Amino acid sequence: MYDIVILGAGGMGRETFEVIQDTFGNDPNYRVKGFLSDVLDILDGFEGYPPLLGTIKDYEVQPNDRFILAIGDVAGRRKIAESILERGGEFINLISNLAKVDKTAQIGRGVIVFPFSHIGANTKIGDFCLINLNAIVGHDSILGNFTEVCTFCVLGGATVTGEECFLAMQTATGPKVKLGNRVIISLGSVTTQDVEDDSFVEGVPGKIFKRRSAL
Numbered sequence: 001m002y003d004i005v006i007l008g009a010g011g012m013g014r015e016t017f018e019v020i021q022d023t024f025g026n027d028p029n030y031r032v033k034g035f036l037s038d039v040l041d042i043l044d045g046f047e048g049y050p051p052l053l054g055t056i057k058d059y060e061v062q063p064n065d066r067f068i069l070a071i072g073d074v075a076g077r078r079k080i081a082e083s084i085l086e087r088g089g090e091f092i093n094l095i096s097n098l099a100k101v102d103k104t105a106q107i108g109r110g111v112i113v114f115p116f117s118h119i120g121a122n123t124k125i126g127d128f129c130l131i132n133l134n135a136i137v138g139h140d141s142i143l144g145n146f147t148e149v150c151t152f153c154v155l156g157g158a159t160v161t162g163e164e165c166f167l168a169m170q171t172a173t174g175p176k177v178k179l180g181n182r183v184i185i186s187l188g189s190v191t192t193q194d195v196e197d198d199s200f201v202e203g204v205p206g207k208i209f210k211r212r213s214a215l
Helices: 010-022 074-086
Strands: 004-005 028-034 066-071 199-204 207-210
Touching: 004 010, 004 074, 010 028, 066 074
Parallel strands: 004 028, 004 066
Antiparallel strands: 199 207
């Protein structure tokens, strides 16, 4: 039996726990061991959840542990995943039974796909990507590692993203749009042109700004 350890116990972690129950609840090979969070009181006031096992930074990985990266902060996801990998931890995918994933899609490791999302034909989803509720990834799209696609986001066919991109709620890309690394598309914005690394897109149609952190 494998013990599922959820990295992150905030809102994303708690929502992920529900998807885990629906997806693995009848599988005798898996059970939820608990959460890890560096905020030790994060579950205070919440009932009905597995225990907080300790901090992410201090946790000792066990042979039967299988990790799921349930952290919404796109900037911190890579750091946390790499810290677990360095300790020999193994990640599994969490793909909801209520999601539609085309049989030709290629899915990396540590990927989460929430209910009612659609992953189109011949897509390639990189490692540690997060596809939230009701999101659509169009055919032939390629998502770079650690990219996060939020609720009600629509990626047109053959969209390509770099790594660590964040597409906020109710955003869209036109077909064949290419996004560089660490691109952020703001809430409700529409991107119809290619975007360079470390850019911020806002509006309809989206205007492109260079992020201050990259200056």
